[in-house]
Amino acid sequence: MFGRLIQMPMALYFINHFAYKKKIHFFLWAFYGVFMKLKISSLVALASISLLCGCLSSPRVLTQGGASMVEPHIPKANDAKQVIGVQLAGHLPSEGMNMEQNYSIGGNVSYRYHIDPSLPFFISAAVGGFYGEAEFACQEDCDSRLVKTAWSALEDKSMDYFSFQQRLRAGVEFGKGVVLGGLALGVQFNENFGDWEDARQNLVEINAARGNEDSWGVNFHWNVFLGFRLGSYGTIMLEDGMIYAFELDADDKIDMFLHTLYVTYVHPTGFFGGVAKGEDGLSLSVGKTFAF
Numbered sequence: 001m002f003g004r005l006i007q008m009p010m011a012l013y014f015i016n017h018f019a020y021k022k023k024i025h026f027f028l029w030a031f032y033g034v035f036m037k038l039k040i041s042s043l044v045a046l047a048s049i050s051l052l053c054g055c056l057s058s059p060r061v062l063t064q065g066g067a068s069m070v071e072p073h074i075p076k077a078n079d080a081k082q083v084i085g086v087q088l089a090g091h092l093p094s095e096g097m098n099m100e101q102n103y104s105i106g107g108n109v110s111y112r113y114h115i116d117p118s119l120p121f122f123i124s125a126a127v128g129g130f131y132g133e134a135e136f137a138c139q140e141d142c143d144s145r146l147v148k149t150a151w152s153a154l155e156d157k158s159m160d161y162f163s164f165q166q167r168l169r170a171g172v173e174f175g176k177g178v179v180l181g182g183l184a185l186g187v188q189f190n191e192n193f194g195d196w197e198d199a200r201q202n203l204v205e206i207n208a209a210r211g212n213e214d215s216w217g218v219n220f221h222w223n224v225f226l227g228f229r230l231g232s233y234g235t236i237m238l239e240d241g242m243i244y245a246f247e248l249d250a251d252d253k254i255d256m257f258l259h260t261l262y263v264t265y266v267h268p269t270g271f272f273g274g275v276a277k278g279e280d281g282l283s284l285s286v287g288k289t290f291a292f
Contacts, residue, residue: 057141059098061211065163065190068243072264073225079117080291085110087287094281100137106130120172129164150208161194180227220244237264
């Protein structure tokens with residue numbers, strides 16, 4: 001700003017003093033006027049383009065299936081090589097990233113294979129799906145006129161969604177005594193449908209939100225778990241899961257790490273129940289495992 005205040009008087013002084021002597025006063029005045037008009041016009045155009053193209057920051061919206069699958073690690077029994085799990089899960093009404101009153105119910109089926117009972121290595125796969133409803137609620141970067149207009153038409157409207165998830169992992173499980181632990185790494189796929197997903201994609205397309213332009217996504221996933229065997233009373237499992245959401249539009253250069261903590265109780269009969277705390281609230285789950 002200070003430089004501009006100095007620049008203009010200097011230009012006027014040059015035009016009036018030196019240019020007048022060389023008989024080019026009129027031409028320099030005309031050139032200076034055109035230059036200033038072009039400069040102001042370019043600034044206005046740049047601001048308009050920034051607003052229209054969505055270069056200004058906007059709220060983030062993830063697909064519902066981009067959240068971590070509620071599938072806690074259940075330790076294998078004795079020398080079992082295969083573990084099959086069936087689970088029901090429900091997400092309690094809560095707030096999430098730029099949404100509120102989000103709740104869902106669903107389930108999944110998982111399969112884990114231990115290559116050799118004497119070795120800690122295993123591979124696993126799980127498939128699941130859930131149905132839910134949620135409301136859009138802008139909580140960040142809500143100042144632009146485009147965002148305010150687009151989001152105001154959606155807020156306080158409950159919309160349904162359907163999401164399917166698939167997960168592939170490989171990991172290790174240590175410990176045959178009282179304490180056990182391990183970790184697993186893998187990828188998670190998701191596909192999403194429903195009114196909520198349609199509205200989410202529309203917000204992204206008109207640059208009123210940042211997120212995946214498609215209704216499907218792929219995420220890296222890893223988790224670390226620690227368990228305590230209580231003899232005939234069962235096992236308590238503590239688990240920390242992380243999912244890296246690179247489903248977001250690559251042009252936005254956004255890295256999202258979604259965190260989930262699990263506490264699960266496993267009965268000696270194979271029945272289990274637990275609670276999961278993620279970025280979008282609490283989930284409760286119950287299920288049954290079959291080891292052979």
